[in-house]
Amino acid sequence: MTWLPREKRDTAWWLMCKTYRCRVPNxxxxxPDYIRYFGTPDSGDEYTNTQMRDELIEVQIPVSTMAEYYxxxxxxxxxxxxxxxxxxxxxxxHLRLWKREMDMSLNPxxxxxxxxxxxxxxxxxxxxxxxxxxxxxxxxxxSKFARHIAGIVSITRDSFLPKEAKTxxxxxPDKHHGFSDxxxxxxxxxxxxxxx
Numbered sequence: 001m002t003w004l005p006r007e008k009r010d011t012a013w014w015l016m017c018k019t020y021r022c023r024v025p026n027x028x029x030x031x032p033d034y035i036r037y038f039g040t041p042d043s044g045d046e047y048t049n050t051q052m053r054d055e056l057i058e059v060q061i062p063v064s065t066m067a068e069y070y071x072x073x074x075x076x077x078x079x080x081x082x083x084x085x086x087x088x089x090x091x092x093x094h095l096r097l098w099k100r101e102m103d104m105s106l107n108p109x110x111x112x113x114x115x116x117x118x119x120x121x122x123x124x125x126x127x128x129x130x131x132x133x134x135x136x137x138x139x140x141x142x143s144k145f146a147r148h149i150a151g152i153v154s155i156t157r158d159s160f161l162p163k164e165a166k167t168x169x170x171x172x173p174d175k176h177h178g179f180s181d182x183x184x185x186x187x188x189x190x191x192x193x194x195x196x
Contacts, residue, residue, distance in 0.1 A: 011093050011094035011097050014093075015062060015063040015064050015091065015094055015121070016063075018062060018063070018090075019060040020060065020061065020062070020063070020066075020079075020087065021058060021059075021080070022058070022059065022060075022061060022076055022077055023057065023059070023079065024057060024059055024069060024075065025056060025057070025074065026053055027040065027053045027054070028069065028074055029057050063090060063091060063121075063124075064117075064121075067091075067117075067121050067124040070120070070123065071120045071123065071124075078131070084131040085132040087128060087132070088129060088132035089132075091124065092125060095121060095125070095178070098114070098118055119184065123178075
């Protein structure tokens with residue numbers, strides 16, 4: 001892990017260098033070179049071989065590796081569910097930063113090579129959201145309660161609207177609002193450009 005002082009860490013450092021404890025199948029802990037030279041362990045029994053290959057091994061891996069595993073349909077189990085909120089927030093901070101960078105970029109021609117990685121991160125964040133959501137609910141309830149009290153005490157735009165008309169992100173706390181659509185649209189506009 002590359003160490004940097006906290007003030008010099010950007011969003012990519014938290015995804016590429018900070019490791020989290022999780023469990024992955026034993027086969028994923030072996031590199032392709034290791035399997036090429038030594039093969040996989042063989043007991044002679046097909047059932048036992050499957051069990052040894054799929055045995056969950058505890059490892060320390062960064063979020064970027066977790067997203068790669070998720071894109072390859074590899075099972076990743078976090079050792080503690082309380083880190084799901086931290087990982088989700090780190091991914092969303094990184095995606096927000098890149099979306100802003102893509103929206104403000106004057107030369108977007110260098111971006112296509114990372115768009116696929118951003119889409120993988122967003123897909124992993126959407127799978128992680130149901131596990132992280134329960135740690136957000138206390139904050140959501142407090143903020144909804146605070147908004148309701150503010151609507152009673154003071155006159156705001158929300159206090160005039162009927163309850164059915166109040167919709168938006170607060171109405172759907174169970175839904176992950178990702179950036180995949182924006183990244184795919186950017187990739188499609190970049191691939192359609194032809195310079196002559």
